[in-house]
Amino acid sequence: MASIIDIQGVSKSYWRDSFEIPVLNNISLSIPEGEFIALMGPSGSGKTTLLNLIAGIDKPNSGSVVIAGTDIARLTESELAKWRATHVGFIFQFYNLIPVLTASENVELPLLLTHLSKAERKKHVELALSVVGLADRMDHYPKQLSGGQEQRVAIARAIATDPTLLVADEPTGDLDKNSAEEILLLLERLNREFKKTIVMVTHDPRAAERAHTIRHLDKGELQ
């Protein structure tokens, strides 16, 4: 199967005061379309940095990050913003819903960047929320939802624009066992039924087991 993610020779470091802290060292990775991959590794191994590079919210110091045929490392900030809106759905550990918006309004947010009409946006929102099993919670605010429900709303927001790629950073890290199980089942379903390519960063071996492939990072290098 063709690679949807093709990373070649990527290195990344950060500066803290006058010290350069290397995070990723000459990473190469190919992920085929429709894959569900888990990135594991100890804290500071560089897994979230790699995920950020794949999602186009950070840029490498060197190397190329080609996603669905586009070298996103070469895009400008505004081009990258448009690219993210179309190609990536991001699922955060702490959900990061906008507290003053209802579940449906949160899901609608990325759709505001499309050319869809209000009626079409509404259909997308209803569909995304029904996929995550929260069609009856559309008008609830985040504070009126449980942690698991908030994360499901965040997943609905991530899939609302039907992106090519879903990236999840510790999606079960803030959830109890049952809620985590629900989220993992949902991710599996999105991968299986909706053919979404999923890259998930996790510490949890039980979560990683749900992925087709597990890759380990240690000290900025893929094992």
Next chain:
Amino acid sequence: MKVLKLMFKNALRHKLRTSLTILGIAIAVVAFGFLRTVVTAWYAGVEASAANRLITRNSVSFIFPLPYAYRDRIARIPGVETVSFANWFGGVYIDKTQFFARMAVDAGTILDVYPEFRVPPEQYHAFMQERNACIVGADLARQYGFKLGDVIPMEGDIYPGKWEFVVRAIYEPRDEKVDGTQFFFHWEYLDERMKAETPARAGQVGWYIIKIADPANAAAISEQIDAEFRNSRAETKTETEAAFQQGFIQGTSLVIDLLNFISFVIIGIIMLVLGNTMIMSARERTKEYAVLKTLGFSAKHLVTLIAGESLVISFLAGGLGLLLTYPIVGMFSLFVPKTWFPIFYVEPSTVALAALSALGVGIAASFFPIQRALRTSIVNGLRFVG
């Protein structure tokens, strides 16, 4: 539109903080509106000046008179339509704190040159029939309860002695920009008394009011009038009515400049109050802005969101402030004698200036939060713990 909704919801997220900010700004807007109203009231005389009126006075000083005999010579100058004249009478009514403008005027021409003072024909006729009759402004009549036929006694100071005037007419100002607190009586009444008691002061007028046919010729006619009396014992200085009024308030220009300065300092205070609120709000939302950027929202969207929130607060506060300014200015008018500030109302220009200031402050206060939101990378924003 959800972005607009988000702006409003963000603005009202911390209700107490936003309410206090709005209240603080509204109070500042009231202070701004009030000070601007005082400043415009100060300049009301200049603003109400007619372009086709010239004032001729003694070139040495306004307090020195001019001969009555100048009237006909001025009238002969081409372009002059009507020549009227007046004397500042002064005097004391009740006590020295009861101030209003009292003037001896040329009864036959005063309303020709000041058509903005509207007198019913029958009252004007009654005024013309009686030598010690007077015309009072409607606001003055309201303040002191003057009615037609009332006798107003006065103690003279510039023109010593006891004087009595009979109210025969009450003028209505043409509009709110016209002073309704003036008091006019026959110049002949004054002059006859001067002839009898101090003949050296008879036949003198304080200043001439000249109505000209074409305002475009004001400078040329002024020059001709002054040339006419050059090297005489009372040389003249002729200028437009606006320049004449401006000369009156020039002595207080420092106070006015100070009031102007304070009113603009208030705008600075408003900016700091709102800027502080916006910086706090934007800082708290650093992570949310990073999330929005992750979702694909561009710099333009964030600028709209943050500036919009700032504008929502500034307009709510500006609107509230202006709404409060009207009753407060109204209350001030009730408690302060009309004769102190004959024309005291919130001018449209004050409202426009306050609205423009609200707009400017809203935009300026969002500058640093926008800069911060745009400069913070998504990665750092997502890591932010507020």
